[in-house]
Amino acid sequence: MTDLWNGALIPTRIWHGRRGDVAREFRYRATYLAVPVAAIDAGRAALPVDRPGLWSLRRRDYGHRDGTSLSDFIAGLLAPAGLADAHDVTLVTLPRSSGYGFNPVSFWLCRDDAGDLRAVLAEVSNTFGECHRYLCHRPDLGPITRTDRLQGEKLFHVSPFLPRSGRYLFRFDPGPDRFGAWVDWQSADGRRGLGTSMVGPALPLTRKSARNAALRHPFQSQKVIALIHLQAALLFRRGIRYLRKPSQLPGRVSHADRQRETGE
Structure with a gap:
């Protein structure tokens, strides 16, 4: 059994539907990694941290984005929200490949001592070098189950073909032996929508398995950014209106803490 909080290699199938x-x-397809945040801070991850590698992690890509402790960063978000007991954190992320890194979204999975998922921080980046973080948790701060759908307002410009408005619905499946994340967007008027999913099995993460995956996909991040621009070009050719990027809102963290029942 592969526990994401012990580290995992996740060959994911990614889907977007408009x-x-x-x-x-x-x-x-893309291969994500689940890496315990404490191991990243201690330099005990299965791949290089803050140093070169075919695949690597750089702490400046996450959290405060200044290379400081990721554990302190996430604790500083959880405690004010009443989630200080969700202190066991693993980061599901796309590693840097051949020195280049771009993460459309990374997920910080936060569980308590009982092993229950209590919060997920979705750290979203756009191609303009900006990021926003949606802290997902139940309104009662209880355990997040696979059927929970957590709703929050869209406050960050990502795609130039979608407005910075409407709402997101988040759903998560943290395994064991698998990972799944579903993020759906609906426009404010309810007429447009975008569904996304990222699902895959959780396989053991070791130095050997990370090295073999890197050898198979040495330019994975470059492929992801190329696909993003390709899909944008295809939407533009379809006549979809291009929206200029507005100035980013001052807040960098918001909550997705309204619960929507399945089937609504």
């Missing part, structure tokens, strides 16, 4: 003004969907 509806409303135009119907379009695309799929691709």
